[in-house]
Amino acid sequence: MKEFDLIAKLTKNLPMNESVVVGAGDDCAVLDLGVPDKLILFKTDAVVEGIHFTKEIAPGKIGRKALARCLSDIAAMAGKPTAALVTIALPKDFDAKFIGKIYDGLNALAEKHGVAIVGGETTTNPVILISIALLGTVPRGKQVLRSSAKVGDAIFVTGELGGSLDSKHLDFEPRLEEARWLAEHFQLHALMDLSDGLAGDLRHIINASKVGAEILKSALPVSRAAKLRARENPSAKPPALAALTDGEDFELLFTVASTDAVKLLDAWKKNFPETKLTCIGKIVAGEGILLRDKTGSHKLNAHGYVHFA
């Protein structure tokens, strides 16, 4: 059974109560715990040695990445992170210095974003596994879900896509400030962060919103890393495919009414002159993702891949 099918099965008929505004299936759970003007965001994310990092990575970067991924999920709800708990599972022979450095990297990023580290635990595991549990808040009514994209919306991504595993995945900056600014100044219809790759993640938005999407291949903001990789290695993914399918970009993917698109781009350039913002396509009726290039429109398959000419 594939991971998404399994998750779909497990998340059916979960126990609920009156505090739940949004349960499993979005970037964060959203809870109403009675704060007059705010809802609570709740998220966990784990990184595992051999999957999300290798042992050769500096421990400070491992700790940083563990928290940064989770912060990116708070950004994906246009929220503000508040407090985190840190679970570190390690082989028995790991030394305290190594763990200390994991914490150093993690704490520095927490400090930067005003996140309190309020505990956690260490336990034993054959490989290094770090799980972060994170709480945040979002002004009531300002949370942006995956399920509200509308036909005609313009689709935007921040930054550049593809090739993250070359280095960006270890030092990306979660788009917290950008997401809050966007939600404050524009009516975002759908918002999420890119972790599995644009094509796969956009599918979460269109499936949740019961719409389709058309992406313009030439508009994709391909990263320098993805271009370089393709140039240096003929068997690497073509750059546009890397931008569509590489994981761990941790950029924002969102949709707004097309009438807001130009105004948004102008305001963005003034506020975030260093960070690219690109309109990559539009939400259309129907289902699935169409990729438009010079030769026409091509349907992307379920895993985000398409056969490129």
Added chain:
Amino acid sequence: MKEFDLIAKLTKNLPMNESVVVGAGDDCAVLDLGVPDKLILFKTDAVVEGIHFTKEIAPGKIGRKALARCLSDIAAMAGKPTAALVTIALPKDFDAKFIGKIYDGLNALAEKHGVAIVGGETTTNPVILISIALLGTVPRGKQVLRSSAKVGDAIFVTGELGGSLDSKHLDFEPRLEEARWLAEHFQLHALMDLSDGLAGDLRHIINASKVGAEILKSALPVSRAAKLRARENPSAKPPALAALTDGEDFELLFTVASTDAVKLLDAWKKNFPETKLTCIGKIVAGEGILLRDKTGSHKLNAHGYVHFA
């Protein structure tokens, strides 16, 4: 470096912010997120195959235990659990049915205690690891910490101690209702749940409260499992030692002013006639734990062990 020393080192100088009421070091973190009459409790707990359970255990019991441990920490703050996120890390070849059964056991316990399961994730790991992140609430001012035990206090434990790993660790009932009742009707000075063993856990209370404790050996409520084990196996721990040092009891350990002790015992018997409540000793000036038996008072060593005659 021992685990406790490591934790002490890691939890120094953690990033803080104005939401933190209690950070690392108690059963849960306590946060003020602006709920008018409540504080937020936040806790994570992980169970790992080979440490907290074996593969031979029914998966439903593994899931149940993972959540029950975390619920016990909410009980240890006299709180009410609200919502949980579930991280399940598994070897690649595990089947969906097995994971489904882990969830079944976990969901049933969640349902029983009104806890919503609001998401989580599955990831890959050489052994089964389940990490639960749990949110709860406690009425403002009613949270009970480890650090407020006072000289002269009576020390109480619920239930019976020792031998939990024979079976109780898989089906114990977190003392949520009991803890809330206690905090509502009595001025508890210190409260925690027993996970590492009475002697070790009591040390957390007395160290945090800067006091000592005297335990009456004959008063220890030794479990039938611990007695049976000692009878059947001459090399097993003597029953009183098992009650003092066996882990995973998940009972409540608390202190109240001695003037409240009799009233509390009477009221308890009426409200929880099925559950033992025992006064096992008192808080004294100084430091460390004295164990009093017929031969006099003996100082327990740092790990909770004492040489029994």
